[in-house]
Amino acid sequence: MVGKCSSAPPRVTLEDITKHFGPVVANDGVDFTLADAEIHALLGENGAGKTTLMNILYGLYRPDSGAIRVEGEIVQFDSPREAIAHGIGMVHQHFMLVPALTVLENVILGMRSKHEPLLDFGDFRRRVMDTARSYNLAVDVDARVSQLPVGVQQRVEILKALFRGARTLILDEPTAVLTPQEVDQFFDVLKGLREAGYSIVLITHKLHEVTALCDRVTVLRGGRVVGVERADNVTREQLARMMVGRDLPRSGERQEITPGAPVLEIEGIECLNARRLAALRGISLAVRRGEIVGIAGVDGNGQSELAEVIAGLRAPTAGQVRINGRDCTGATPRRCFDAGLGHIPQDRLGTGLVPELSVADNLVLQTHADSPFAQWGTLDRDAIAENAERQLEAFSIRAGSRDTATNTLSGGNQQKVILAREFSRHPDIMLAVQPTRGLDIAAAQFVHERLLAARAGNTGVLLISTELDEIMALSDRIAVIFEGRIVGVLDSATASRERVGLMMAGQDDDATARAAI
Amino acid sequence: MDVMLSEVFWIGLIAAAIRLATPILLASLGEILAERAGILNIGIEGMLLIGAFGGFLASHGTGSPWIGVLGGMIAGMALALLFAYLTITLAADQIVCGIMANLLAFGVTGFGHRVIFGMTTVIPSAPPLADWHIPGLAAIPVLGPILFQQNPLVYLGLVLVVACWFMLFRTSWGLKLRAVGEHPLAADSVGVSVRQVRYAAVLACGGLAGIGGAFLSLSQLSMFVEEMSAGRGFIALAVVIFARWHPVGALGASILFGAAEALQFRLQAQAADIPFQFLAILPYVLTVIALVSIVGRSVQPAALTRPYHKEGH
Amino acid sequence: MTDVPATMVTPSRVSQISRVVGQLAVAVVAALACGAVLILVAGANPVVGYVALFNGAFGSLNSIVEVLVKATPLLLAGLGIAIAFKSGYWNIGAEGQIFMGALAAVWVGLNAHGWPAYVAMPAIIGAGFLGGAVWGLIPGILRARIGASEIITTIMFNYIAFFVVNYFVTGPLVEADQFLPQTDPIAKSAELPRILRPTRLHAGIFIAMAATVALYWVMIRSTFGFRARVVGANEAAARYAGISVGWTWLVVSGVAGGLAGLAGMVEVAGVHQLLLEDISGGMGFTAIVVALLGWLHPVGVVIAAILFAALDVGADSMQRVIGVPVTLVYIIQALVVLFVLARSALEHDMFRRIWRRFRPE
Structure with a gap:
């Protein structure tokens, strides 16, 4: 597929792009070429400069030097408006949707209407629905975005880009919010788009996504390009080495430990979320000394609320929480800490630290x-x-x-x-929520080592993460959360990605669940 | 107390409520635009005050009350521009800047008034904005005196309620404005200039508050008194919350506050046995009660008071 | 509800303090320069005017004393506002709290005839504090327990307090002659003693100094001050760390109100010996500016309070000499804030850019 239109200029070329943030170089002389109708992986660990590079292509950042060509023609983007006009669309890792607005309003935001500045909602609705239908992106255009599950929100983002006439799609870590099965379906959609002539940049740090889907891969490390390869021409091990710049060290040693007494016991917890809708619907769980229990699940299935209930930041409407045998149901955070809780919160700067x-x-x-x-x-x-x-x-x-x-x-x-x-x-029980989100591999590994050390030191660890790999690597037992319920608990020695994936999509697995508890 | 039951009393009261609601309404419409765009403008009290002074000055100088209204609007916008520069361009704290704007307006109007008109015993006046009796409609019993014998700025306020609603919910400008106040980064990512939208919203807010101020100094008595805004800008802040950031709600809430003020004047004239101070605090007490009763049932724009920083440029 | 303002930095070192003072000096000079233009516009000579202003403030012992007398309530109210703002509690209600403190004080003072000074004085001081504290606590409770925005409620409470005092000085507590809207003089034993006769310097200055020392300890050294800073800087982190945000706000709303109440009390017991209709005259708003310019730091508040008192006192003599209205001072005060704000925002911006670049993607 690559190079079949070798005579025509490539869809997008980035030439010698350099971008500084203060003294830090985010991109250092990066070259990047995106062909027509190809899926091109942009691979690198956190902080490698992938997102910065694509934000430059999308007009969000201005490069310090270097050139952007679209269809061979030099362009300069001062804002996403111009990038959009050149057929470039981007789906950010953190969705750029306004929760208080409807799907339709989000899709047409910033677009010129026929009778500017009057909004012709009828006309827009018809056209948006047409686009949605032709790309199999089923979504209720009049629903408020805040009421949609994350997977649907991603469809809205893609619809938004396509409706603006994007022929080049940049997707930043799009699979983070999907179950493994949803990922497969999602990849089928992307392949369909490729058939239809769309070019796609897939920003990722997951090696299997590169080999499973992509035509070519550009690997970034420390803001520089370390290699451009055909995806069928390279092994995962080679990619990993390019990405990290050395052989991947082995994850920390896991000692065999017999779990001790339970330090965290949760029974029948129910609670509401910030919008006063049911977030947890009866969760029971126990963590014992010297074990790591991982909570797997797609983002937004009650993980944040569960963590908040345990940490005393959200009052449950039913059920009981015991830390070290002490009743901490609806207790203050102070009491939870005193009872022996340690808490690594999800939002590092927003909750865990006082930045000033x-x-x-x-x-x-x-x-x-x-x-x-x-x-x-x-x-x-x-x-x-x-x-x-x-x-x-x-x-x-x-x-x-x-x-x-x-x-x-x-x-x-x-x-x-x-x-x-x-x-x-x-602490006797460490609650770790998304502890490695946004960290580079070295820092993430440091976190993992510390959690394993805590386990070895006979501390119980409840690890809540949407990174299935992290859960699989660290946990002794894996509890899968779906729509505020634990759909099953698996022993990590016997759990397969596929089974966990199915359960993340809500497929109950009674037999295994019973066996593991 | 028979007076209170008479038709004349009630017609007069409602007409006065609508009239007294007008400066609050204009200011709160402006504040809705600013807050919907994510800017909390505490300085609206100062913008009302400086609008009153600017309006008076322009009317006094030109002899045309309509140029006076324009002058009030420009004065309000000038202060709003300064506020916008500090809060949007420099991303300074909105509450601190608002306090500063109020202090500045207080100083400028007090200083300007005393310098220009001196410390004379003769109170300077300017041509007032006369009431419009709408031909035909003004003669309708009950409804006529209430709705159709009002100051032109009262009509303007009512028209602006509809205009603001239409702008917010039926135009692309309104969509951008709402998006900027909820999630500026998302708006930016589709090419909406957060800075432009916020500047426009704050300037519109200042302009509307300025017109509201001009109403204070140019309707009826037509004179400028130091501190004549008397907290109406702050009441407008409460009206916005009460109205849940909706123009039509602002109309209702403003009339409620106007009625409290009108009632106070009337009771003051009627019932000498109630100390006037007890009636004078009515609007302020009402504001507190309104605020307490609405808590938890209204959701403010998500990005309110948050400066937006465009990175990478 | 708000981000921490750019002006909130804790200067813990001498270099930082001198930087802050230097910045303030630049802002004052710039504001005075703008003021000079306005004086020219008003048809007077700014040099003559500013000489008069300076002499009026610092030209004689008497004028210096006047500055200190003016600074005392500004300092008291400003300290309260500083700790409130530092905790993210936007108390705009010092004006009303001054009124209520003054009202409570005068009520005790009027009833203290025949009491010995060692009873009357603590009683009037306590009453002043309590009056302001109660008036400050109500919005604090509404904020902490119900969630009603203190910005608006405290402003409304200013107006309500004004009319309440107005009612008392024209009604129940009006002077025996019923001529002016003011009360009778309070009992002699309840007056704060004069300390440098024949000047007006009174013992209120010791109360202000004691309050400064106390607030320094509370804000900079105490565990409560630590929690208050955390609440003000990051509410979510405070909750996470087990700090009660609501309780913190209750305490600071009461303390801030009480300190403003003391400001009202010193005006009654130290300056006028009675309650006037407009006893505060906008001090509560000036104190907000004083607190902000003082970097919400007790030492800074002292400096800013003296500066603003000097401007106030000097403006009177400037008006006498060149006939420029005293309201010019409000413009100059606002401009000082504006210049400090603009500068620190610019610096803050650079600071922000520096740390942003360390952020991962």
Whole structure:
């Protein structure tokens, strides 16, 4: 398929693109070519510059130097408007949909209507529905986006791009929100688009997606291109080496541990979400000392609410939570911590840290009023500083100094601050929610090692993650969550990706579930 | 108290309520636009005040109350432009900037008034904006005095309610505005300029508040008094919440507050045994009650008070 | 509900403090320059005007004392606003809290005839604090328990307090002559003693100094101050860490109200010895600006309070000498905020750009 139109100029060419953010080089002389009707993987780990490069092509960022050609013609994009006009559409990893608006309003947002500025809703609705039908993207155009499941929202994003006349689609980590089975269907849609002449850039860090779907792959590392290969010409091992720049180290050693007494017991938990709709519908679960229980599931099936209930941040409407045997149902976060909970929250900067405060202060967020950090209601700055030095050392946190504001740290080091703080309190149960999201491989591996070390130290770990690979690699048992229910618990030794995938889509597996509990 | 039961009393009260609601309505329509675009404009009190002064000045200088209205609008927009620069371009805190804008308007109007008109005992006046009696309709009993013998700016306010509703929900401008206030990044990603939309919304807010201010100084008495906005801008902030960011709701809520004010004046004249202060606090107490009763049932624009930073440019 | 304003940085080091003071100085000079243009427009000589302003503020012992007397309530109310804003609680209600503190104080003062000073004085001070604290707590409760925006409720409470005081000074508590809208003088024993006769300097300045020291400890050194900073900087993180956001707001709304109430009390017991219709005269709003310019830091608030008091006192003599209305001072005050805001926003912007680049994709 590649090069079949060798005489015509390629769909998109990026030539020698360089982009700095301050002193950091996000893209360093990157060349990239996208042919007609090809699916081209842009592979690299977090921070490699994939998204930056595609944001440049989509007109969100302006390159410091370099040229963009579309169909051979040099173009300059000052905003996505011009990129869209050149037939480029992008589906971001975090969807760019306005939750309060309807699907139709989202799809036509920013487009010129026939009688500008009057919106001809009837005309738009007809045309949007036509487009949806012709690409098999079933969606209710009058539904509010906030009420749609994530998978459907992704369809809306693609519809949005296609309706604007995109012939080139950029998809940023599109499979993160899908079950393995949904991924297969999704790939079929993409193949169909390729047949119809569309060119697709697939931003990913998952090697199997490259070999299963793509025609070619460009690998980025540290903002530079380290290779462009035909996908059928390269092995996953080769790709992994290119991506990381060395052989992938083995994941941390798993010791055989016999789990001890339960440290976290959840029975029949029900709760509502922020929109007052049922989020959890009777969840029961136990985590024992020395085991990692992974919660697998597609984003938005109640994981956040489950974590909040355990951490005392959301009151359940029914059921019971016990930490170390102490009743913590609807308790304050303080009580949960005191009972022995450690919590690595999902939203690092938004919840886990106070970005404006120093690293030292962030390290005593919960313990600042306890000895030795305070006496008689007065902070002991020396003790806080000493603690900070110790933790910076122990977790090799790279910060200018302990007084550095936390928001100046890299994502990996921010996560290390949270890890240091939570582990230094010696919890009996560690609740880790999306602990490696957005981290590069080295930082992610550090997190994994710490979680395994905690397990070895006889701590119970509840790992909530949408990264199935992470769940499979770390967990002793895997509980699958779907629409606020645990549809089954599998022993990780016997669990297959396929079975977990089916369960993530809500296919109950009674027999296995019963066997595992 | 028989007076209170008479038809004349009620017609007068409702007509006055609509009249007194007008500056609050105009300001709250402006505030709806700003907040729907994600900008909380506490400075609207100052924009109302500076509009009152600008309107008075322009009318006094030119002899035309309509140029006065224009002057009020421009004065409001000028302050709004400064506010927009600080909050949008520099991404400074919106509440702090709003406080600053109010203080500035207070200083500028007080200073300007005293410098231009001196400390005379003669209160300067300007040509007022006369009421319009709509031919034919004004003669209708009951409805005529209530609706069709009002100040032209009252009619403008009613027209603007419809215009704002139409703009917000039936035009591409409104769609962009709502998107920018809910999820600016999403709007940006389809080529909508967040900065342009927010500037436009804040300027419109300042302009509308300025017209509302001009109404204060140019209708009826036609004079400027220092601090004459008397918290109406702040009440407009409450009206917006009460109205759930909807223009039609703002009309209803504004009339409610106008009625409280009208009732206060009337009771003051009728019932000497109630201290006037108890009636004077009515609108403010009502605002607090309204605010408390609406909590949890209204959802503000998701990006309200959040500055938007375009990266990578 | 809001992001932390650009002005909220805790200067913990001398270099940072001097930078902040330098920035403030630049802003003041720029604002005065703008003011000079306005004086020219008004047809007067700005040099003569500013000389008069400076002499009026610092030219004699008496004028310096006047500045301190003016600064005392600004400092008290400003400290309260500083801790409230630092906690993300937007108390715009100092004006009303000053009124209510003054009302409570005068009520005690009027009933204190025959009490010994060691009873009357603590009673009037306590009453002032309580009056303001209660008035500050109501919006605090509405915010913490119900979620009603304190920005609007505190503003409304200003107007309500004004009319309540107006009612008392024209009605139940009107002076015996019933001539002016003010109360009778309070009992001598309840007055804050003069400390530098014949000037108007009174013991209220010690209350303000004590409050500064106390607030310094609370905001900078105490565990409560730590929690308040966390709440103000990141509500979600505060909840996550087990800090009660609502309780923090309740405390700061009461403390801020109480301090503003003390400001009203010193005006009654230290300056006028009675309650006037407009005893505050906008001090509650000036105090907001004082708190912001003082970087929400107790030491900064002291500097800003003295600066603004000097502007206020100096403006009176400027008006006498060149005939420019005192309202010019409000413009200059607003411009000082504007210049500080613009500058720190620009710096903040650069800062933000620096850290953004470290963020992963």
